[in-house]
Amino acid sequence: GAVVSQHPSRVICKSGTSVKIECRSLDFQATTMFWYRQFPKQSLMLMATSNEGSKATYEQGVEKDKFLINHASLTLSTLTVTSAHPEDSSFYICSAMNTDTQYFGPGTRLTVL
Amino acid sequence: QKEVEQDPGPLSVPEGAIVSLNCTYSNSAFQYFMWYRQYSRKGPELLMYTYSSGNKEDGRFTAQVDKSSKYISLFIRDSQPSDSATYLCATISTDSWGKLQFGAGTQVVVTP
Numbered sequence: 124g125a126v127v128s129q130h131p132s133r134v135i136c137k138s139g140t141s142v143k144i145e146c147r148s149l150d151f152q153a154t155t156m157f158w159y160r161q162f163p164k165q166s167l168m169l170m171a172t173s174n175e176g177s178k179a180t181y182e183q184g185v186e187k188d189k190f191l192i193n194h195a196s197l198t199l200s201t202l203t204v205t206s207a208h209p210e211d212s213s214f215y216i217c218s219a220m221n222t223d224t225q226y227f228g229p230g231t232r233l234t235v236l
Numbered sequence: 237q238k239e240v241e242q243d244p245g246p247l248s249v250p251e252g253a254i255v256s257l258n259c260t261y262s263n264s265a266f267q268y269f270m271w272y273r274q275y276s277r278k279g280p281e282l283l284m285y286t287y288s289s290g291n292k293e294d295g296r297f298t299a300q301v302d303k304s305s306k307y308i309s310l311f312i313r314d315s316q317p318s319d320s321a322t323y324l325c326a327t328i329s330t331d332s333w334g335k336l337q338f339g340a341g342t343q344v345v346v347t348p
Contacts, residue, residue: 127279157334157335157336164244164343165341166324166338166341167280167336169336216279220334223328224270224282225282225334226282227279227280227281227282228279229278229279230277230278230279232277
């Protein structure tokens with residue numbers, strides 16, 4: 124149990140385009156999901172907390188207009204990287220809260236050319 | 237100073253040895269402790285979860301928490317090459333429920 128999926132697993136896009144990443148909890152409902160990014164050989168950096176039916180809470184220094192988060196249902200949260208630039212290239216990971224534990228998705232590798 | 241300190245390694249051990257990993261934390265509000273394993277280019281996988289001082293065992297893994305010293309450990313017995321990964325400690329504060337504070341992660345390499 125407690126499986127979280129992400130789609131796509133990797134994406135390559137041109138600079139200036141927008142990219143949407145989906146995070147789904149497959150066998151449980153998650154009122155709270157989290158979005159992280161991770162640079163090579165570094166730990167996970169929390170970007171935002173996504174709550175179903177309400178606005179996401181962004182961490183300090185994360186541009187909410189650039190990283191749009193929508194949590195429309197109890198099993199789906201989406202992260203849209205708008206007008207992506209090469210510096211947005213990273214590994215994006217979501218997690219979903221099940222009771223008192225976070226379960227992570229497999230991650231999405233974004234490369235912006 | 238980071239709230240959760242963890243030596244990034246790498247830590248190299250021969251197959252069959254005990255892997256010993258640890259983290260220290262500074263905030264007394266941290267009451268829940270987790271260890272995650274992350275293989276390269278994959279999401280973290282929950283290994284152990286505990287909220288009380290003492291030991292918790294699951295197969296070859298033992299998690300140890302000492303709240304008085306603010307020190308948490310993970311031991312892996314009979315290590316295998318497949319245990320080669322990055323191990324992340326994480327805590328949750330009662331002040332900000334749900335938000336994980338991660339250590340830097342320790343890269344472990346188990347050599348055959």
